[in-house]
Amino acid sequence: MKKELAVAIAILMIIPVSILGVRTYEYENTSAITAPPQNVTVVVHVEKIRALSVDEKEPTFYFKVLINGSDAVFWQDEYTGKEIEIEWPVASKKINYSNSVIPIQIELWKKGRIDRPCDIGRGSSPYLAGKSITIFYNLTTGEWYGDDYLNDSDGYGHASGFEDGNYNENDCEIWFDIQESIPWEMAGRMTYWDKVKYGLDPSKNYDDMDLDGDGIPCWWEDKYGYNPLVWEDHKNLDPDNDGLSNYEEYETSQWYSDPFARDIFVEVDFMKAKYPWQQDYVFPKESQWLIENAFAKHNITLHIDDGWNGGGDFVPYDDSLTGMELRHIRWKYFMNEDEHNWKRGVFHYALMCSNIYWSSRPAGGRMFYVDSITVGVAYVRKWTWALELQGSNYYTALASGFMHELGHNLGIFHSNSPGCDNDNSRFPWQEDYWKYGNYKSCMNYRYVYKLVDYSDGSHGENDRDDWSNLDLTFMDREGW
Numbered sequence: 001m002k003k004e005l006a007v008a009i010a011i012l013m014i015i016p017v018s019i020l021g022v023r024t025y026e027y028e029n030t031s032a033i034t035a036p037p038q039n040v041t042v043v044v045h046v047e048k049i050r051a052l053s054v055d056e057k058e059p060t061f062y063f064k065v066l067i068n069g070s071d072a073v074f075w076q077d078e079y080t081g082k083e084i085e086i087e088w089p090v091a092s093k094k095i096n097y098s099n100s101v102i103p104i105q106i107e108l109w110k111k112g113r114i115d116r117p118c119d120i121g122r123g124s125s126p127y128l129a130g131k132s133i134t135i136f137y138n139l140t141t142g143e144w145y146g147d148d149y150l151n152d153s154d155g156y157g158h159a160s161g162f163e164d165g166n167y168n169e170n171d172c173e174i175w176f177d178i179q180e181s182i183p184w185e186m187a188g189r190m191t192y193w194d195k196v197k198y199g200l201d202p203s204k205n206y207d208d209m210d211l212d213g214d215g216i217p218c219w220w221e222d223k224y225g226y227n228p229l230v231w232e233d234h235k236n237l238d239p240d241n242d243g244l245s246n247y248e249e250y251e252t253s254q255w256y257s258d259p260f261a262r263d264i265f266v267e268v269d270f271m272k273a274k275y276p277w278q279q280d281y282v283f284p285k286e287s288q289w290l291i292e293n294a295f296a297k298h299n300i301t302l303h304i305d306d307g308w309n310g311g312g313d314f315v316p317y318d319d320s321l322t323g324m325e326l327r328h329i330r331w332k333y334f335m336n337e338d339e340h341n342w343k344r345g346v347f348h349y350a351l352m353c354s355n356i357y358w359s360s361r362p363a364g365g366r367m368f369y370v371d372s373i374t375v376g377v378a379y380v381r382k383w384t385w386a387l388e389l390q391g392s393n394y395y396t397a398l399a400s401g402f403m404h405e406l407g408h409n410l411g412i413f414h415s416n417s418p419g420c421d422n423d424n425s426r427f428p429w430q431e432d433y434w435k436y437g438n439y440k441s442c443m444n445y446r447y448v449y450k451l452v453d454y455s456d457g458s459h460g461e462n463d464r465d466d467w468s469n470l471d472l473t474f475m476d477r478e479g480w
Contacts, residue, residue, distance in 0.1 A: 036192055036202075039096050040139060041181040042067055044104060045089040048256060051082045052161055052171035052293055054110065054118070058082070061118070061172070064107040065091035068099065078111065082289065092181070097139055104144070106159075107132040108172055119161030119169040121147050131169065133159045137178055142191040142222070144178060150225050154299040155261035162297050173296065175256045177223075189219040190228075198229050220250050224259055242300075243473040248346050255303055262300045262472060266348040266406070267311040269333050271377075274317045274354075281377035283352045287399040290452045294403065298467050305347070321356045326368040334372070344371070345476050348409050350402065354378040364449070365405040371475035373405035380449070387449050397449040400442045407443050407454060411471030417464045419444050438463040 044065055051059055060080045065072050072091040079086065095102055108118040121133040135146035143150055150156050154163060157178075161171030180191055188205035195202045207219040211229050218228035226232055234246035242262040244252065249259040257263040271281040288304050295302040305311035313333050318325065334349040335341045349372040356376050358366050365375040380401060384394045392400075407420075414421045419436035420443040427433060433446055439462055441455035442448050457465025 037097065039094050040192075041092050041094045042072075042102070042104070042137060042139075043089045043179050043181055044072070044091040044106070044176065045179070046086055046106070046174050046176045048086065048175040049079060049084045049108065050173050050292075051289075052173060052296060053168050054082070054170055054172065056110075060111040062109050062111065063090050064105075064109065066103075066105040067091060067093035068095055068102040068104075082285070095139065099139065101136050101138050103134060103146075104137050104178065105132055105134045106174070106176065108174060110170055116170060118172045119164070119166070120159050120172050120174055121161065122159075122163035130164065131161070135178075139180065140191060140193045142178075142180060142189070142194065143225075151260045153261060155256075155258040155301065156224065158256070158258065158261065158301075160296060162293075163299075167297065190222050194222060198227075215247055216250050220253060238473075241473065243476055244346060251342065252303075252346065255309070256301070257303075258301075263303060264295070264300060264348065264406075264410075264472060265303045265305065265346060266350055267305045267309070267334060267343065268350045268352065269311060269313045269315060269329075271351070271353045272314045272317050274319070280314065281352050281354050283350075283375075283398065283402070284395060286395040287402065290396065290399040291403050291406075294453050300470075300472075310343070315351065315353075317354065319355055320362075321353055321374065323366075323368050326351065326356070326366075326372070326374055330369055330372050348372065348406065348475060350374065350406070352377050365401045367405050367408035370477055371409060373402070373409060375401050375405060383449070390450055392450040396452060399452045400447075400449050403452055403454075404442045404448050407441075407466065407470075409475055411469070411474040412443050412454070412466055416469070417443065417466070419462060419464060421445065436462050441466050 044067065046063060049061055058080055059082065060078050062076055062078050063073060070093060072093040074089070074091060077090070106120070108120050109115050110118050117131045119131040121130055133147035135144040135148050137144045148157065148159050154160060157176050158173065160173035161169060162173070179189060188207040190206060192202045200206060206228070208217050210217050212231045214231045214234055216234050221228040234250070237246040238244065240260050240262050242264070244257065244263060246259050249257050252263070252265060268283050270283065273280045283306060288306070292302045292304065315329055315333060329351060330349055331337060335344065351374040353374050353376060355378050356363050356366055356374055362379055363376060364379045365373065367373050375398065377398065380394065380397045384397060387393070387397050412420055419425065419439035422432050422436060422445060424430045424432040425436050426445045436444055437446065438459040439455055440447060440451065440453070440459050441464070442451050442453060443466060454466030455463055456467050457463050
């Protein structure tokens with residue numbers, strides 16, 4: 001009798017209302033299923049914070065989190081830095097399953113003489129003038145909607161202050177996840193009702209299993225709306241057209257990639273200085289942040305690996321690298337002398353070197369392979385004084401040069417944009433300097449080393465919309 005009662009309760013409880021596109025389930029074959037839990041603990045894990053338009057060098061942040069209207073922060077921890085990864089969840093609250101859908105509000109605050117809220121939202125939330133995010137979590141499906149939702153173009157479990165189009169409001173971005181913890185040990189990502197739907201044992205953890213044999217574990221497929229019991233061709237699916245298949249998105253998910261939001265990964269290596277007392281040729285964080293912010297404004301997450309996955313190697317000093325030497329460096333330091341290296345087609349490669357020569361003259365950078373670029377740091381250092389007279393600086397110049405060369409890896413060339421790499425647009429006494437003045441892009445020699453941005457095509461005659469025409473799949477082309 002108790003068993004039949006449990007099944008009856010299960011059938012009644014697992015048909016939730018469909019709200020704004022959130023998955024709803026109708027379950028069958030519910031016999032011999034463990035009785036559902038009465039309560040569940042909802043856990044909010046903010047995995048990473050990145051400052052966007054926060055001026056301080058070492059800002060300090062803390063969170064306020066409301067779950068179902070109540071303060072749910074574990075303890076008032078503080079996090080210091082421009083880019084912070086957080087190991088432990090920040091909030092949790094026990095909820096009765098009868099609530100079905102509950103609101104969760106996340107705020108990020110910056111400490112100071114007067115603590116101020118950071119902008120992490122798209123502006124729809126009624127709280128804090130739209131700076132916080134409010135989402136609605138479905139206890140049955142384990143999904144949420146609101147200021148962030150599945151298939152969101154900037155990523156599921158990702159919120160950015162740049163989404164509202166205002167870029168100077170103490171903007172930050174956060175990566176977060178929400179999961180349920182129920183009385184059973186090792187419950188896993190799938191909710192009780194997910195497991196009932198699929199005819200699985202609700203008391204078991206299936207996260208790391210690949211039940212359908214398609215190469216992707218259950219936790220990833222469940223999170224992103226795929227059925228973990230139905231085979232999908234994930235090695236050829238690329239719903240966001242960013243050149244990364246679903247399988248590659250899974251491989252890089254530890255670094256916050258998303259199958260429905262565009263990601264670009266770049267491994268960066270450096271060069272040793274000629275003498276020990278000289279500065280090595282590296283890529284400073286200040287320059288990296290400038291480029292990452294430029295992409296973030298267009299819902300593209302640029303991930304620069306300067307040491308967290310093989311990047312950050314130092315190659316021996318060379319005063320003037322040739323194209324052949326650059327290819328040898330790529331083969332040794334990026335591909336690890338393995339043509340089947342998994343990073344091929346996933347990561348771009350960049351080398352910060354001393355000098356290079358191109359067309360028999362010194363150059364500030366070049367694309368030397370379909371997925372690889374180099375920037376001549378000594379070249380930028382040499383001309384920094386002149387760039388400062390034009391309103392630029394060393395960090396901006398390095399970032400702009402890097403972004404210019406990366407633009408070639410993303411399909412921008414003189415052949416499809418006459419204002420790009422135009423030798424007749426370098427100086428005011430040249431005709432094309434004025435002809436392509438509206439092409440406000442670092443791909444234009446007039447603006448390279450001064451502007452960390454591509455153009456959006458809105459500036460008038462002879463402009464080009466670089467951002468809309470980026471080809472993130474370009475590095476997959478063969479024949480190089």
